Amino acid sequence: MGIVRKTKSVKILHDEFEKSLAAISVTTLIERFSAQMNKTTIYRVLDKFEDDGYLHSFLGKNGHKWYAKCNGCSSSNHSDAHPHFQCSNCGKVDCLPADVVIPKIPNRIVDVSQVLLQGKCEQCYS
Amino acid sequence: MGIVRKTKSVKILHDEFEKSLAAISVTTLIERFSAQMNKTTIYRVLDKFEDDGYLHSFLGKNGHKWYAKCNGCSSSNHSDAHPHFQCSNCGKVDCLPADVVIPKIPNRIVDVSQVLLQGKCEQCYS
DNA sequence: TTTTGTTTTGCACTCCAGTTGCATTATTTT
DNA sequence: AAAATAATGCAACTGGAGTGCAAAACAAAA
Numbered sequence: 001m002g003i004v005r006k007t008k009s010v011k012i013l014h015d016e017f018e019k020s021l022a023a024i025s026v027t028t029l030i031e032r033f034s035a036q037m038n039k040t041t042i043y044r045v046l047d048k049f050e051d052d053g054y055l056h057s058f059l060g061k062n063g064h065k066w067y068a069k070c071n072g073c074s075s076s077n078h079s080d081a082h083p084h085f086q087c088s089n090c091g092k093v094d095c096l097p098a099d100v101v102i103p104k105i106p107n108r109i110v111d112v113s114q115v116l117l118q119g120k121c122e123q124c125y126s
Numbered sequence: 127m128g129i130v131r132k133t134k135s136v137k138i139l140h141d142e143f144e145k146s147l148a149a150i151s152v153t154t155l156i157e158r159f160s161a162q163m164n165k166t167t168i169y170r171v172l173d174k175f176e177d178d179g180y181l182h183s184f185l186g187k188n189g190h191k192w193y194a195k196c197n198g199c200s201s202s203n204h205s206d207a208h209p210h211f212q213c214s215n216c217g218k219v220d221c222l223p224a225d226v227v228i229p230k231i232p233n234r235i236v237d238v239s240q241v242l243l244q245g246k247c248e249q250c251y252s
Numbered sequence: 253t254t255t256t257g258t259t260t261t262g263c264a265c266t267c268c269a270g271t272t273g274c275a276t277t278a279t280t281t282t
Numbered sequence: 283a284a285a286a287t288a289a290t291g292c293a294a295c296t297g298g299a300g301t302g303c304a305a306a307a308c309a310a311a312a
Contacts, residue, residue: 005259005308027298038262043299045260061240063189063269064298085234098229102243105222108211110245114187117228118238125235131279131288153269164291169270171289189298190269 002052003045009037013045017055023068023084023093025060060093061086061118068095087121094121128178129171135163139171143181149194149210149219151186186219187212187244194221213247220247 003010012033016024026046030039046067049055055067066084083100086093100115129136138159142150152172156165172193175181181193192210209226212219226241246252 103224112244114242116240119236
């Protein structure tokens with residue numbers, strides 16, 4: 001079950017994701033809002049946001065969790081097959097609009113695909 | 127720096143990866159060889175194997191580390207852009223020979239790409 | 253607006269993958 | 283065989299993530 005009550009924590013976290021399309025790591029949020037809320041709350045609210053189809057989650061290059069706004073996802077249908085891009089210089093992570101072509105694999109059914117690209121982003125690209 | 131001395135632990139782990147092409151998670155190795163060696167040793171030997179270009183590592187669906195034999199990698203050149211496939215039923219992970227086409231991203235340089243596909247493997251595919 | 257029922261939150265844990273320091277042991281070199 | 287150095291084991295630590303439960307916040311009813 002997703003978000004039921006609009007509490008202070010829910011509003012703060014919602015606003016944060018509305019500010020930009022960039023993905024945010026859980027640890028960043030914990031650090032950023034340590035004065036406003038407990039880390040447990042952050043984990044729980046993000047979890048519910050994902051249930052609602054408002055955010056989607058994925059793992060960054062060291063296996064840590066990131067969240068970003070969904071584009072056209074609902075709670076019943078999560079179409080987050082898009083790749084994510086993590087800058088190896090500044091650490092910023094973005095969702096890429098592009099589609100990755102998953103090759104047909106004989107005798108296997110592919111349900112989910114996670115694509116993480118690493119390199120230099122627009123700003124760090126000299 | 128990679129492997130320098132051929133110790134008992136090095137031989138055991140090397141043999142294990144020679145037995146099959148399937149990837150093995152670190153936790154599996156720790157459990158499997160708990161009688162023969164310490165988990166710290168396992169982490170360190172795997173690290174060196176990767177330095178040597180003998181193994182490559184990647185993260186499974188829950189962010190845990192897996193290792194598999196490299197195909198045509200050396201310590202100076204790691205070309206592990208191939209996708210990995212993790213079965214959602216039996217948990218087995220394989221390296222896929224196929225190539226994933228990474229779309230050209232404007233104003234970004236892509237150095238590394240990690241592709242993890244999830245679904246049903248040959249055995250679990252009913 | 254006060255009461256009531258339910259959801260959220262904070263706290264203080266626990267859990268587990270992965271890492272580190274250091275003394276001991278094993279391997280290689282001389 | 284002795285000396286030099288690399289690898290190992292152990293115990294402790296780190297840090298992200300998750301849990302149980304009592305207290306607080308919220309929404310709705312009275």
